[in-house]
Amino acid sequence: xxxxxxxxxxxxxxxxxxxxxxxxxxxxxxxxxxxxxxxxxxxxxxxxxxxxxxxxxxxxxxxxxxxxxxxxxxxxxxxxxxxxxxxxxxxxxxxxxxxxxxxxxxxxxxxxxxxxxxxxxxxxxxxxxxxxxxxxxxxxxxxxxxxxxxxxxxxxxxxxxxxxxxxxxxxxxxxxxxxxxxxxxxxxxxxxxxxxxxxxxxxxxxxxxxxxxxxxxxxxxxxxxxxxxxxxxxxxxxxxxxxxxxxxxxxxxxxxxxxxxxxxxxxxxxxxxxxxxxxxxxxxxxxxxxxxxxxxxxxxxxxxxxxxxxxxxxxxxxxxxxxxxxxxxxxxxxxxxxxxxxxx
Ligand SMILES: Nc1ncnc2c1ncn2[C@@H]1O[C@H](COP(=O)(O)OP(=O)(O)OP(=O)(O)O)[C@@H](O)[C@H]1O
Ligand SMILES: [Mg+2]
Numbered sequence: 001x002x003x004x005x006x007x008x009x010x011x012x013x014x015x016x017x018x019x020x021x022x023x024x025x026x027x028x029x030x031x032x033x034x035x036x037x038x039x040x041x042x043x044x045x046x047x048x049x050x051x052x053x054x055x056x057x058x059x060x061x062x063x064x065x066x067x068x069x070x071x072x073x074x075x076x077x078x079x080x081x082x083x084x085x086x087x088x089x090x091x092x093x094x095x096x097x098x099x100x101x102x103x104x105x106x107x108x109x110x111x112x113x114x115x116x117x118x119x120x121x122x123x124x125x126x127x128x129x130x131x132x133x134x135x136x137x138x139x140x141x142x143x144x145x146x147x148x149x150x151x152x153x154x155x156x157x158x159x160x161x162x163x164x165x166x167x168x169x170x171x172x173x174x175x176x177x178x179x180x181x182x183x184x185x186x187x188x189x190x191x192x193x194x195x196x197x198x199x200x201x202x203x204x205x206x207x208x209x210x211x212x213x214x215x216x217x218x219x220x221x222x223x224x225x226x227x228x229x230x231x232x233x234x235x236x237x238x239x240x241x242x243x244x245x246x247x248x249x250x251x252x253x254x255x256x257x258x259x260x261x262x263x264x265x266x267x268x269x270x271x272x273x274x275x276x277x278x279x280x281x282x283x284x285x286x287x288x289x290x291x292x293x294x295x296x297x298x299x300x301x302x303x304x305x306x307x308x309x310x311x312x313x314x315x316x317x318x319x320x321x322x323x324x325x326x327x328x329x330x331x332x333x334x335x336x337x338x339x340x341x342x343x344x
Contacts, residue, residue, distance in 0.1 A: 033110035104155030213247025228305035235300025244278030
């Protein structure tokens with residue numbers, strides 16, 4: 001499934017990315033710092049297990065504290081031992097991430113190249129990922145969910161509309177939406193998806209699993225990637241926020257494993273829509289707002305890419321809902337939870 005992971009852009013393209021004239025942000029010079037391995041090892045207390053905060057397809061992530069006192073997340077990339085597969089992408093990644101700046105993108109503080117070691121140093125996001133929050137069943141109000149959706153959409157809008165050429169995220173999923181203490185969302189890993197999985201089977205399977213439930217059908221079938229593939233993935237994230245369910249959950253019975261497939265019949269029937277809403281919300285959401293959020297989600301999830309809305313339109317629509325939702329939260333009459341309603 002290399003189509004998920006290999007780069008579509010040219011080798012040195014990061015150096016050619018500019019910020020369009022419609023961008024409010026001024027183009028900045030690359031800002032990431034080069035750290036020594038010793039500095040980062042000391043920051044992460046020797047990369048001990050106790051500092052490990054996560055592990056993804058590309059390697060382990062450690063919490064660390066720099067000598068300045070700043071908390072950081074240090075991602076230690078796994079490179080293929082013999083071919084050093086991934087090094088070129090690492091360099092491109094550092095250049096690209098240091099050129100793109102937005103309050104809804106995780107900041108790259110620096111990097112380290114030391115022998116076979118390739119490390120990326122990001123600002124630390126204390127609340128972890130949206131995936132974790134949903135998995136741990138943390139109480140997230142309707143208003144907070146909309147706020148997270150708006151922030152993630154703004155980050156994606158920046159990638160699609162302000163960078164020239166547009167940056168296609170390729171790996172938009174709740175695990176890549178990180179949150180600060182105020183639950184302000186930031187997109188992460190928006191370039192790392194280019195790192196190839198060659199020579200690392202675990203890596204491949206993690207990537208495929210991680211991407212499967214979010215992948216636009218045309219991308220899965222042909223590997224043809226456009227910014228509209230990101231819109232589909234964004235629709236899946238919206239659906240996760242609304243239902244509290246994972247995009248792909250193999251622990252559920254067969255027909256409920258794919259969130260999109262399971263939700264479709266409910267989304268197209270206004271009378272049934274509230275049956276898929278996260279039971280943790282306990283009916284605390286404005287019904288009209290829910291219907292509108294579902295309508296946006298359904299548009300993002302259309303099979304034909306050209307029918308999906310642009311991220312600019314999505315931002316406007318979600319911002320409107322978020323401003324409405326604040327003043328209009330009312331308790332819905334208790335309904336059957338989706339698991340009850342769905343038993344055969
Ligand atoms: N900047 C950060 N601040 C705090 N925690 C982070 C940060 N970056 C990553 N993490 C944590 O590390 C975990 C693993 O992240 P990573 O990006 O390596 O994998 P992933 O996104 O879950 O999957 P994949 O990389 O395979 O797509 C995240 O789920 C998150 O909990
Ligand atoms: Mg990630």
